[in-house]
Amino acid sequence: MSTSTTFEESTTEVTDRILSQVTQPEISIRVDNVTVSFKTPKGIYTAVKDIDLTVNKGEIVALIGHSGCGKSTLMGTISGMVKPSAGQVYANDKKVEAPGPDRGIVFQNYSLLPWLTVYKNIEVAVQSALKDLSSAEWNKLVEANLRMVNLWEHKDKLPGQLSGGMKQRVAIARAFAINPKILLLDEPFGALDALTKSAMHVELLKLWNLDNREKTIVMVTHDIEEAIFLADKVVVMNNGPAATIREIVEVPLKRPRNKKDIVHDPKYMEIHDRLLGLLIDKFSIDDER
Numbered sequence: 603m604s605t606s607t608t609f610e611e612s613t614t615e616v617t618d619r620i621l622s623q624v625t626q627p628e629i630s631i632r633v634d635n636v637t638v639s640f641k642t643p644k645g646i647y648t649a650v651k652d653i654d655l656t657v658n659k660g661e662i663v664a665l666i667g668h669s670g671c672g673k674s675t676l677m678g679t680i681s682g683m684v685k686p687s688a689g690q691v692y693a694n695d696k697k698v699e700a701p702g703p704d705r706g707i708v709f710q711n712y713s714l715l716p717w718l719t720v721y722k723n724i725e726v727a728v729q730s731a732l733k734d735l736s737s738a739e740w741n742k743l744v745e746a747n748l749r750m751v752n753l754w755e756h757k758d759k760l761p762g763q764l765s766g767g768m769k770q771r772v773a774i775a776r777a778f779a780i781n782p783k784i785l786l787l788d789e790p791f792g793a794l795d796a797l798t799k800s801a802m803h804v805e806l807l808k809l810w811n812l813d814n815r816e817k818t819i820v821m822v823t824h825d826i827e828e829a830i831f832l833a834d835k836v837v838v839m840n841n842g843p844a845a846t847i848r849e850i851v852e853v854p855l856k857r858p859r860n861k862k863d864i865v866h867d868p869k870y871m872e873i874h875d876r877l878l879g880l881l882i883d884k885f886s887i888d889d890e891r
């Protein structure tokens with residue numbers, strides 16, 4: 603009797619272990635106890651503190667929080683542009699020490715090279731990230747990505763001759779063109795009108811689907827609807843200084859998601875309410891809270 607119990611226990615343990623190995627998702631980004639402090643004329647300012655975050659391969663994660671809470675700073679540590687004061691970040695199994703072509707970035711301020719045309723801005727990016735391709739292949743990539751963001755007609759303009767939304771679309775085309783394993787998007791659609799924004803959501807998901815949903819995407823947004831439509835989980839940050847992660851809200855809505863339909867899904871409404879509650883303290887001018 604006792605032998606049989608022991609046997610049952612051990613087979614259950616073995617099954618659990620095998621199952622957990624089989625279902626263990628591959629980790630794409632690991633932010634490990636990261637703190638970032640800046641030297642300022644008024645002393646040391648700690649923007650984010652003790653941040654732990656794991657993003658699995660193929661996940662889409664939205665980062666949300668009030669202005670100045672440290673979203674761009676955290677993105678900077680993943681991209682390699684910001685060095686953590688404590689802790690470390692791993693991306694694609696390597697410690698992040700500097701930016702690299704495995705991580706494509708759309709910066710909040712677009713960061714285009716002002717002396718290069720729209721076309722050239724993307725061309726130099728693909729040339730440096732995808733060195734093995736031929737010039738015909740580079741040209742094809744630049745054209746396809748400029749057409750995707752509807753800027754082919756404007757390819758010879760300089761960034762200074764573009765509107766904010768157009769600059770943002772060039773930055774998106776540039777990040778997509780190098781087809782990185784990890785896409786880091788810092789308010790990528792913030793300057794776009796609602797229609798263009800919707801079209802870009804579809805393009806982003808198309809790119810993700812094309813890549814068998816293996817591309818990892820981390821995106822900063824202020825838009826709750828956008829976060830729920832696109833993300834698998836939404837990371838809500840506390841206000842700074844020394845901002846931490848307040849809560850991670852899972853978005854278990856099945857894909858493909860239809861923008862028109864999901865808003866009626868009770869699960870969507872529940873997530874929307876939760877995020878609103880976490881981000882907004884007062885819901886009307888009479889609220890006493």
Ligand SMILES: Nc1ncnc2c1ncn2[C@@H]1O[C@H](COP(=O)(O)OP(=O)(O)OP(=O)(O)O)[C@@H](O)[C@H]1O
Pocket residue numbers: 640641642647649667668669670671672673674675676710842
């Ligand atoms: N290089 C720097 N030197 C000093 N302080 C900085 C530096 N970069 C960021 N900070 C400060 O760190 C805090 C977080 O800034 P960050 O840009 O990460 O915020 P954010 O959440 O991206 O805000 P927003 O939504 O407005 O883009 C802010 O108080 C900012 O002033």
Ligand SMILES: [Mg+2]
Pocket residue numbers: 673674675710788
């Ligand atoms: Mg920012």
